[in-house]
Amino acid sequence: MTRDKLDRLADLRAACTLEKHAEARRQLTLLGPTPWPVPTAADPDQERLERWILHRCAWPNGITAYPFGFQHVTPEPDHLTIHVESNPEHVRELVKELLPNEYEGDLGGVPGLRAGRDNTGAPLLYLAGTRASVTLRGIAAKDWQVAVTGWRSHLASIGARPLWDISPTAMSMEESDLLQWFDPPSTVKRPCWLASALLRRIGTFTASGLPARLTGWTTGGTQHDRWKFEFEFIPGHRRAHERVLNLLTHPEVGLPLRVTKDVCSCRSGHGHGCWATLQATSGHQGSVQLLFHDCDPGTVTSWESRWPAQFAQIRAGNSAKTADRAAADCGSPQENPS
Template sequence: MRRDQISKRAERRSLYTNETYTQARSALRPDQPPIPPAEGDEQRHFEADLFDQVLESHTDFTECAFGIRRVQPQPTAIELTVESDQRAGRLLSRILPSYEPDGEVHGMPGLRIRQYTQRGIEIHVAGRRTSAWLTGVPSKVWKRHELFALEHLSEMGWRPLWRGPQEWSGEELAFEQRWNTGTWNQFWQAGAWCSSGLLRRLGIFQTTTPADAVTGYRGLGINGYEGLGPVRWCIDLIHRSGIPYRREPLVAALTDPELGLPVAPARHLDAIYTEQTENCIRLDDEICTGLIELRFQTFNYPSLQLSSCPPEYQKIAEGIERRIEVLAGRR
């Protein structure tokens, strides 16, 4: 491949991952697409579960979309770089599995910590070929958050499950059999390509859209589909007054034939939601297993206005302001 073609592919990859140009270029492989899909069902399903937890654990204002500064996807692993100590703690406490005495398992069943290194922390699912690295803060910070999680569980009388043997506990197996099998499991796994694909492209929500805040969650099924329909991801992109939404670049990136996902505007839903079609864009695949719902809104969060934001949000507000100025073309 010619050098200029490699450079272009690296620049385009970084648009989706928010990697530096050097990082994106070093990750390219001649026999792979610029953003390779997860290799194998186990890694893909693991990333689908992890994407769900990334969204659910995002509960505060962050400079980067979902508090993830960049992603670095490879066929058999993915790296998520968190933007802060606080974001590291929220994410880790959300994914580590624990057992509540009434029979409830919290976190990601089967998840274990494989290793701590200077790079960060590697997590995986026991007995499966899976891998994800959490980076962005020193190893000692991840260890501190793990110890805090242990102390918190001890105070509540819950049992940590991730520190057991490298196999699923009886509680995890029972919980999985009760809740994550049958029709639900088939529905979830059928849409795992979309969930994993979005996780591998998280950077797109901060490199193409000048939103103050980007949040999301897994939505319920909607009319217009048979049965459970597709796995539905609702993404809220919240802008301050006077900032254009830039809907078209985001949709173009997500539907790009080389770096995007195999989705297109869900035209069959327009008749049902005619009042929302301008600021609510739905993208789904041909066989309707994954649905991305982009919801553009305007709201002025006082905590993110530089003239009045509290001290704890000053750095975050400044970072958001710089990003918006660049993306809105005001520089």
């Protein structure tokens, strides 16, 4: 691979993952000859773990400077590293949303998830009985330990049972029951490729700038995922949502998605917002709907007084126009043939 091609692919990868250019270039070199600068998860269990993480984290309770509090990701075929905002409040939220527990027959967190440490001391999340794993970086060891201890104490106070440190090789009955409800044996197994691929492209959600608030959700209990994401911007920010579509459908770093609807008021500055729908192609199942609009000014004022540090990062990022140049140069949305 020529130096120019490696640099171009590193730019594209960095636009998707939010890695620094040098790190994206290094990761591409480690991957070796491959047609896909952003690798897909090679194992269905890895996809499943990543889907559950996005599912649990896509609706933050507070404001995060980056999508769902994830600053950047480093995807590998058999692993994913998520670099997390170093905010104790966000760490507590992650612990609450991810670590599984049982209370009066109801299950919270990610079923089958177990928590440990990697060889550097960073939190390591894995699925019981599988090789699937995700590393969380950027979290101070003390903050993680305090959050886990606090959550364990809270669960004990209400009579709930922690499940994240039981058998590393088997799920509890409650976890297995939930998974059977979520993926009934009589139906086609729920595909997890779409959520996994979106998580591995966290930078896509910043291609039109850093939103003041980003939330996502999916239709549950169906045989294919229908994801919806709402981008709420500080008034005055140009909602260049075509940059998001360009990355999602890019032939080298995008997904097998086709834009089926695109209602735009970005350029006119009028209307209540923009929205677009992308449908899976090439035999894949799933869809993504995106909604872009401005926040109410009063809401922004309230949020900014509550989360000043996060809003300082959002404003600085947008005023500096840090959307990656690769996203701007991708061209028109198109169907990804992969």
